Amino acid sequence: MIIWLNGGFAAGKTTLARELHGRLPDSLVFDPEELGVALWKWVPPNDDFQDLASWRELVVATASALRRHHAATVIVPMSLVRDAYRAEILGGLAAAGEDVLHVFLDADVDVLGARLRDRMPPPVLPVSGQSPLDWALSRLDPTAGARQPEGTVVLRSDRLTPAELADEVLAASRRRVDSAR
Structure with missing residues (x-):
């Protein structure tokens, strides 16, 4: 199974991915952001690598290959808040025969803003010149x-701890597996 952890920036995706990885022995964490940074080495950087069709295509291919060849469960912490990109990527994974559990971590925007302000800035700066x-x-x-x-x-994710979130995700994945039998 691929467990896609979606949600706004600072919603807790990476923290939840670490918690799930620690509980799922045959799992790995795949961060598609690394593909975007790699693409920017070869193509002109833009303001958001998700706008690159090649990034979206590579995410589908990489997640599927990792699940097929390296782990029973691939955990993907990545925001896909643009509806069209989410549909393209999740649809591509389904078309490739992957079972995807899509999880969206919701939180109050004020909480997310406060979490973002408490973080160190990301290493990649937007091309637009914005901070x-x-x-x-x-x-x-x-x-x-x-x-x-x-x-x-x-x-x-603003009301549940990472451990409680992981409990909910694992329960949902068990229900999904049980219903497929």
Whole structure:
């Protein structure tokens, strides 16, 4: 299974990915951001590597290959708040025959903003000239949780601890496996 952890910046995706990885012995964590940074070595950097069709295509191929060849479970902590990109990537994984549990970590925008302000800036600066903080804040979407596709597990990361979130994700994955039998 691929467990896709979606949500706004600072929603807790990476923290939850570490918690799940520690509980799932045959799992690995795949961070698609690393593909975006690698692509920028070969193509002109833009303001968001998710806008590159090649990035979206590589994410599908890489996640699927990692799951097929290296781990029973691939955990992917990556924001996909643009509806079209989310549909393209999750649809591509489904078309490749992958079972994807899509989890959206929802949180109050004020909580996400405070978490972002407490962080160190990301190593990659936006091409637009915005500060990394302003760039990240401009991409927070308070309505994203309500627009997730059917079957998405929506969890409040501002109300649950990482351990509680992991419990919910693992329970949802067990239900999914049981219903497929």
